[in-house]
């Protein structure tokens with residue numbers, strides 16, 4: 001039985017209208033799901049960067065730890081953390097099968113750690129997990145989120161990488177931090193994901209389409225190894241947007257706005273702002289500015305039949321798939337956001353990340369010594 005919790009919204013100390021928001025963000029039985037996007041205005045109210053707080057109604061019992069591979073410091077910390085969670089907190093602890101094999105090779109005293117045998121079992125595991133811990137960088141948070149094809153338990157990301165934009169917790173203080181998280185309430189960032197699926201021209205009469213892929217950062221359609229320009233026809237709710245002629249296009253969440261989209265000239269957007277960023281990669285045109293589309297639209301990107309080359313899709317930088325002429329990628333906001341625990345609060349953590357991680361707007365301060373307005 002999964003631990004249950006409730007979410008509440010507050011604006012600068014005031015309690016917002018939670019009932020109104022609960023109709024849009026359901027958090028029954030520990031599963032966070034958002035309502036159909038047709039309720040446009042209401043959704044905007046829900047997401048409007050008010051501080052969101054998670055309070056446990058029943059205590060978490062089962063925790064999973066995802067770890068960055070090939071890191072000695074991560075491995076050592078994960079062993080210590082697994083023991084502490086089991087021996088001091090009495091929790092059931094899970095790791096990925098690869099990690100369990102590594103742990104057992106190290107010591108048989110870690111046989112209390114649980115795992116699964118087969119990828120199919122992971123869908124059975126989801127309803128049992130109350131809390132996710134990540135030890136690594138942003139890539140480990142993306143990896144953990146990708147394991148959940150539906151609702152995602154709250155994620156507590158510890159920083160053990162170099163940039164750590166989405167990983168606000170310091171691993172040295174893991175005991176204090178996890179004590180506070182397990183007790184609650186926790187301030188969270190509700191990060192939207194995109195659901196993407198490919199429609200193959202060859203299979204357009206088939207009932208079965210390829211399964212949806214969920215991304216936390218972005219889906220990228222690029223030229224891959226081809227040396228030709230990509231030629232991508234883009235539609236938003238069936239209205240023609242534009243044709244991308246360049247290296248490609250990034251469709252990003254607002255959480256992903258500080259990742260690849262930023263490198264391609266897109267704006268940085270607070271992760272709780274609802275929307276889809278439409279950012280071209282090296283467009284061969286003088287006037288192609290990036291766009292931000294509302295969260296209720298469906299974007300379709302199609303390789304036209306007269307395109308000189310195919311295109312390639314990647315999901316959070318992984319799982320590349322080829323798009324042939326006539327194939328399309330369809331993308332919209334998914335109903336299962338990812339809640340990540342905040343060190344302080346969503347806006348504070350976001351601003352700290354752009355200052356400390358990206359050195360945003362760092363400039364020597366002008367001295368007061370000089371000419372002045374009189």
Ligand SMILES: NC(=O)c1ccc[n+]([C@@H]2O[C@H](COP(=O)([O-])OP(=O)(O)OC[C@H]3O[C@@H](n4cnc5c(N)ncnc54)[C@H](O)[C@@H]3O)[C@@H](O)[C@H]2O)c1
Nearest residue numbers: 137138139163164165217218255256258259260263316317
């Ligand atoms: N030119 C680029 O900037 C570029 C190119 C390819 C991929 N990427 C990004 O890499 C991501 C995959 O991450 P990975 O760790 O698996 O690959 P990786 O190991 O190549 O790391 C990519 C870098 O992007 C940072 N990053 C990831 N998500 C971020 C976010 N939401 N905000 C700020 N920085 C973020 C990571 O900390 C890391 O430093 C992709 O989703 C894509 O956004 C960026």
Ligand SMILES: Nc1ncnc2c1ncn2[C@@H]1O[C@H](COP(=O)(O)OP(=O)(O)OP(=O)(O)O)[C@@H](O)[C@H]1O
Nearest residue numbers: 066067068069136137138139140143161162163164
């Ligand atoms: N549990 C995992 N299993 C397989 N691959 C993983 C796992 N966790 C992370 N990865 C992959 O390992 C790579 C590096 O991870 P991550 O970004 O967390 O570390 P990092 O590169 O040291 O951090 P930073 O990006 O902050 O420097 C990413 O591509 C990520 O997808």
